Amino acid sequence: MATELSPQVPDHDAARTQSNTSLPAETVTFAHRIFDAAREGNTELILQAVDAGLPVNLTNEKGNTLLMLAAYAGHVELTKGLLQRKADPNRLNDLGQSIVAGAVFKSHDEVVRVLVEAGADPRIGKPTAIEAAHIFARKELMEVLGAKQGDIGADVPISPSARPEK
Template structure:
């Protein structure tokens, strides 16, 4: 079932949940089916898992949340679905807001409702264009 979540095999996974498989089943690392689908960018499957009771705030054993995973992987559409479903962007470590900040995803900071209080001094600063390997021509 975990591979079905990763590989977007909604037909198999959703039928199993509809037949009684727990929607918040976790693997050995504490990843829920929703976390795996979100981290793999499967927006429609994420929507269906939420509709079947998937916990949008469940943290895995590394204290990562589905919404922070989607921010990390740059799946904006998944981030939006999770945010609309009530996912807490301040939950986990790093939080979704901290992840968006670290990777300079400014558009997501607004979506997540970030404030200056959400970024502590211990959160790594985003790389500038030059530090990220630019040609040095940016001003």
């Protein structure tokens, strides 16, 4: 279940709580620290907090989970630790982006492998992880993602920088 912090904090992460009521400033500050720690790969802090009761699927005001922030930043050990604690590898953020597609986009191949092994669906979100691998000509990831014929529609472009030289 998602949670939501006070929306009065401009241009910074806020967690979602079960209601739309404002939370104490200390709680908001703690949430900022936790989301920053996920981006920074502070595995010890994040996993201790989750083990102490912090919801493993806590989201910020953009719908990004701790797992999404850690994976997007390429933190393999934190990604593994969150998955071991039952973080959902298939949560989409508010823009409909998947965690595994973000890892593909950022070229974090080991994170992609860890997410796929944990059950991340490479066919959810927009673009899907398979589409992202195609767009950026990441052929080595297509097999990891289990790409099949029909996964790439005619409307999915390929990056000009990924096109072969003529």
